[in-house]
Amino acid sequence: xxxxxxxxxxxxxxxxxxxxxxLETSYGNxxxxxxxxxxxxxxxxxxxxxxxxxxxxxxxxxxxxAPKGVKEWMMYNEPNLRKENTLEKIVANNIRTAEIIKRIDxxxxxxxxxxxxxxxxxxxxxxEMIKSQGKLDxxxxxxxxxxxxxxxRLNERMAELCAMLAEVAPNIKAWQxxxxxxxxxxQFALSGIDW
Numbered sequence: 074x075x076x077x078x079x080x081x082x083x084x085x086x087x088x089x090x091x092x093x094x095x096l097e098t099s100y101g102n103x104x105x106x107x108x109x110x111x112x113x114x115x116x117x118x119x120x121x122x123x124x125x126x127x128x129x130x131x132x133x134x135x136x137x138x139a140p141k142g143v144k145e146w147m148m149y150n151e152p153n154l155r156k157e158n159t160l161e162k163i164v165a166n167n168i169r170t171a172e173i174i175k176r177i178d179x180x181x182x183x184x185x186x187x188x189x190x191x192x193x194x195x196x197x198x199x200x201e202m203i204k205s206q207g208k209l210d211x212x213x214x215x216x217x218x219x220x221x222x223x224x225x226r227l228n229e230r231m232a233e234l235c236a237m238l239a240e241v242a243p244n245i246k247a248w249q250x251x252x253x254x255x256x257x258x259x260q261f262a263l264s265g266i267d268w
Contacts, residue, residue: 095145114154171211182213214248
């Protein structure tokens with residue numbers, strides 16, 4: 074049973090203002106996994122019952138929001154914060170989720186990985202895994218969260234990422250997701266830095 078009312082208000086308002094909405098498929102569901110995280114660093118869905126519920130959730134979201142004009146999607150948020158989420162598991166979740174989205178809305182654009190930081194080598198390895206399965210065409214972007222107290226410090230890593238994408242997956246673009254300091258004291262990314 075899904076209640077989209079709270080998110081409908083936000084999505085409908087954004088679309089009415091002419092914005093393109095990108096929705097993320099995160100997080101787990103404690104009805105199926107009592108240990109499921111409801112924020113960054115959670116375990117990816119696993120197990121037959123949990124994965125079946127995940128599949129239904131993703132399908133329900135796309136069926137609900139594609140007709141409203143949502144065409145952009147992101148994968149599970151920051152799975153690399155949890156060591157149990159191996160690169161193989163992240164790739165499997167990305168492909169599984171993207172295939173559901175594309176089955177419902179073939180025109181959807183999908184951002185892969187949604188990783189904490191800018192781990193170029195891990196991104197390369199995952200793209201090569203996706204490529205070996207013939208699934209690169211599922212994805213439009215690779216999304217990373219490039220937190221840095223000084224954004225210019227990311228320039229060298231960004232150049233490495235862009236060069237690697239041109240070599241391994243030339244049709245996939247880089248997309249910086251989360252970044253920057255919070256406007257209030259928090260215990261998360263860049264905590265302790267005055268915004």
